Amino acid sequence: MLEDSFGREVTGVRVSLTDRCNFDCVYCHNEGLGDTRGPMEPGDDEMGTDDVVRFLEVAREFDVGKVKFTGGEPMLREDLEEIIRRTPDGMETSLTTNGTFLPGRAEELRKAGLSRVNVSQDALDPKAFAEVTKSGAYDKVLEGVEAALDAGLDPVKLNMVVFEATAGYVPKMVEHVAENDGLQLQLIEYMPELTGNPEWAIDIQRVHDWLEEQADEIEIREMHGRKRYWVGGGMVEIVDPVENPSFCSNCHRVRVTHEGFLKGCLNRNDDLRPMGEMTKPEIRSAFRETVANRVPYYGEYMVRNDDGEWEINDRYIDDQYIDA
Numbered sequence: 001m002l003e004d005s006f007g008r009e010v011t012g013v014r015v016s017l018t019d020r021c022n023f024d025c026v027y028c029h030n031e032g033l034g035d036t037r038g039p040m041e042p043g044d045d046e047m048g049t050d051d052v053v054r055f056l057e058v059a060r061e062f063d064v065g066k067v068k069f070t071g072g073e074p075m076l077r078e079d080l081e082e083i084i085r086r087t088p089d090g091m092e093t094s095l096t097t098n099g100t101f102l103p104g105r106a107e108e109l110r111k112a113g114l115s116r117v118n119v120s121q122d123a124l125d126p127k128a129f130a131e132v133t134k135s136g137a138y139d140k141v142l143e144g145v146e147a148a149l150d151a152g153l154d155p156v157k158l159n160m161v162v163f164e165a166t167a168g169y170v171p172k173m174v175e176h177v178a179e180n181d182g183l184q185l186q187l188i189e190y191m192p193e194l195t196g197n198p199e200w201a202i203d204i205q206r207v208h209d210w211l212e213e214q215a216d217e218i219e220i221r222e223m224h225g226r227k228r229y230w231v232g233g234g235m236v237e238i239v240d241p242v243e244n245p246s247f248c249s250n251c252h253r254v255r256v257t258h259e260g261f262l263k264g265c266l267n268r269n270d271d272l273r274p275m276g277e278m279t280k281p282e283i284r285s286a287f288r289e290t291v292a293n294r295v296p297y298y299g300e301y302m303v304r305n306d307d308g309e310w311e312i313n314d315r316y317i318d319d320q321y322i323d324a
């Protein structure tokens with residue numbers, strides 16, 4: 001297993017398969033690349049099936065045990081089932097989707113080897129849902145969640161970005177997952193540093209405090225040191241990376257953009273390494289170099305200055321990457 005110079009082992013990869021999406025969520029950060037989603041037609045900038053599989057085979061050689069497929073909307077890729085089917089043995093596969101294409105396809109995905117799925121659902125309210133996603137597909141998403149449960153994907157996590165427009169729906173969502181077996185809730189802190197509109201952010205500590213009062217049990221997940229609250233039998237996890245050095249110091253994933261660039265951190269685009277159509281030996285070196293150059297974002301790449309504000313650590317300003 002590869003480890004970076006901060007002692008963080010790389011146990012997972014997160015692969016964006018496309019930047020296309022049928023939604024236009026107001027908080028979308030396009031996997032850290034900014035709000036620049038591509039058109040709905042398949043682009044020739046996307047990695048091919050073989051490119052994705054070749055990368056996964058190399059990642060597996062380095063003992064990577066998990067892959068998460070993301071987008072854009074990864075289910076716009078017609079070869080998703082094939083990619084999952086060809087994912088090397090020993091790798092747990094999961095998918096993050098807006099859920100609209102799960103009806104009619106969830107079963108096939110599970111048969112191909114998909115273990116679990118995260119579905120974006122920001123509110124249990126069609127109007128709020130439409131405002132946030134700029135889509136009227138609320139019923140389709142509910143159907144998608146049902147289809148995922150019926151197909152036996154376990155767990156089905158509901159991803160809810162918590163910000164001004166959605167924060168009021170948190171209690172209802174917590175109740176919803178407690179009442180429905182197989183569902184879990186993942187509350188995601190709004191990331192103003194990637195999406196703009198900083199005024200939409202809410203203080204995520206308020207959500208932690210509220211859940212602490214409600215919870216029967218609290219546990220800390222190794223990944224990112226994320227807190228999990230058990231409320232009325234339902235599980236609620238908080239993803240709170242913003243200005244959180246402890247989140248970054250427990251980050252174990254390397255990322256791949258839909259164009260086939262490796263990157264060590266979601267929040268950075270200055271450490272991209274091409275990988276798409278390379279041979280396996282070339283991918284191995286690119287992977288090693290990416291890991292060798294991984295840096296925890298908050299607390300190392302971004303540090304607090306004398307006024308208490310976050311700024312880029314001087315040592316990374318004219319960074320020259322090392323060869324692993």
Ligand SMILES: Nc1nc2c(ncn2[C@@H]2O[C@H](COP(=O)(O)OP(=O)(O)OP(=O)(O)O)[C@@H](O)[C@H]2O)c(=O)[nH]1
Pocket residue numbers: 068070094096118157159188239241251253266267
């Ligand atoms: N900054 C940062 N944000 C992350 C990271 N991982 C996940 N997120 C945020 O969490 C959102 C939801 O991620 P998902 O892919 O659905 O879930 P996950 O975080 O992979 O969690 P699991 O399904 O439990 O593995 C992403 O769109 C990001 O906004 C990370 O390593 N760093």
Ligand code: SF4
Pocket residue numbers: 021022023024025027028029030071072073097098120133
């Ligand atoms: S569904 Fe996901 S990829 Fe699509 S616009 Fe919303 S956040 Fe972005």
Ligand code: SF4
Pocket residue numbers: 224241247248249251252264265266267295296297298
């Ligand atoms: S280092 Fe921090 S910001 Fe970067 S991907 Fe990991 S958790 Fe996210």
